Amino acid sequence: MNFFNLPSSVQQLKSKFLDDHGVELWLKRDDLIHTEISGNKWRKLKYNIQEATNRGHHKLLTFGGAYSNHIAATAAVGKLLGIQTIGVIRGDEGFENKTLSEAKLNGMHMHFVSRADYKLKTTESFQHKLEEHFGEFYLIPEGGASELGVQGCEEILQEVNLQFDAIAVSAGTGTTASGICRQLKNEKLIVFPALKGGSFILEEMEQYCDSTQLAKVQLQLEYHFGGYGKTKPEQLAFMSQFFKEYKVELDKIYTSKMMFGLFDLIQKSAFKRGDKILAIHTGGLQGN
Numbered sequence: 001m002n003f004f005n006l007p008s009s010v011q012q013l014k015s016k017f018l019d020d021h022g023v024e025l026w027l028k029r030d031d032l033i034h035t036e037i038s039g040n041k042w043r044k045l046k047y048n049i050q051e052a053t054n055r056g057h058h059k060l061l062t063f064g065g066a067y068s069n070h071i072a073a074t075a076a077v078g079k080l081l082g083i084q085t086i087g088v089i090r091g092d093e094g095f096e097n098k099t100l101s102e103a104k105l106n107g108m109h110m111h112f113v114s115r116a117d118y119k120l121k122t123t124e125s126f127q128h129k130l131e132e133h134f135g136e137f138y139l140i141p142e143g144g145a146s147e148l149g150v151q152g153c154e155e156i157l158q159e160v161n162l163q164f165d166a167i168a169v170s171a172g173t174g175t176t177a178s179g180i181c182r183q184l185k186n187e188k189l190i191v192f193p194a195l196k197g198g199s200f201i202l203e204e205m206e207q208y209c210d211s212t213q214l215a216k217v218q219l220q221l222e223y224h225f226g227g228y229g230k231t232k233p234e235q236l237a238f239m240s241q242f243f244k245e246y247k248v249e250l251d252k253i254y255t256s257k258m259m260f261g262l263f264d265l266i267q268k269s270a271f272k273r274g275d276k277i278l279a280i281h282t283g284g285l286q287g288n
């Protein structure tokens with residue numbers, strides 16, 4: 001597994017803004033784990049792939065929309081490790097975009113299904129049909145959202161030796177946030193859903209984290225910028241300003257929303273002077 005740049009580094013960001021507010025901001029650079037395989041997507045795939053291999057599977061099947069970082073990552077990992085991959089894609093047969101054509105170049109077999117069928121993807125009858133079509137495979141849930149995915153994400157904080165007061169992370173399914181939540185000591189965890197109506201993230205996290213750990217979690221629901229995959233001009237302006245100032249690229253779907261929210265909270269004095277904050281850069285840059 002030495003294709004991956006792990007453990008990822010932890011770097012402090014410096015600016016007058018942060019000095020003026022008396023907080024330290026550090027970044028866990030999971031975006032640097034791999035150029036094609038988004039950082040947290042590898043974390044979520046790692047133990048799934050180990051389990052597939054242990055069980056003697058040579059074929060991975062997973063699900064996603066046409067813009068899914070998880071689909072891109074699974075295809076790239078399959079190519080890297082020599083494992084066959086099948087992507088069950090929500091959409092019309094033959095639809096093309098950069099994510100899908102690159103996944104295809106990485107050898108992923110594309111299987112398009114209608115929106116209605118896609119909704120049935122977790123049912124036994126649907127999975128049985130897929131097995132009739134493709135033979136035996138190891139199934140990875142959409143977004144890598146599973147116990148094994150959470151276990152991979154526990155390693156994010158396990159790699160960090162410094163003490164922090166708060167951790168910030170973006171969320172789509174809440175799998176990454178769950179892994180972090182399990183490893184919290186005295187820090188609080190601030191979760192920024194990239195979707196509208198993100199309070200379901202807490203319910204997802206309840207499946208994986210006990211109540212003592214969940215009590216340390218705070219959801220910030222106001223930084224979705226219109227919803228999943230949507231952007232707003234002030235968010236894009238923040239992204240380019242952030243790049244200019246800190247020389248770190250953020251992605252449109254997840255990390256720029258988190259960082260915008262975090263800076264807004266700092267601006268509004270939501271942190272004490274002297275607080276040390278660790279923001280997780282979950283990656284996503286291949287989607288930019």
Ligand SMILES: *Cc1c(COP(=O)(O)O)cnc(C)c1O
Pocket residue numbers: 038040041069070143170171172173174175176177251254255282283284285
């Ligand atoms: C997929 C993704 C997330 C969301 O992770 P979840 O574990 O689904 O909450 C966050 N950031 C980036 C860059 C992603 O690609």
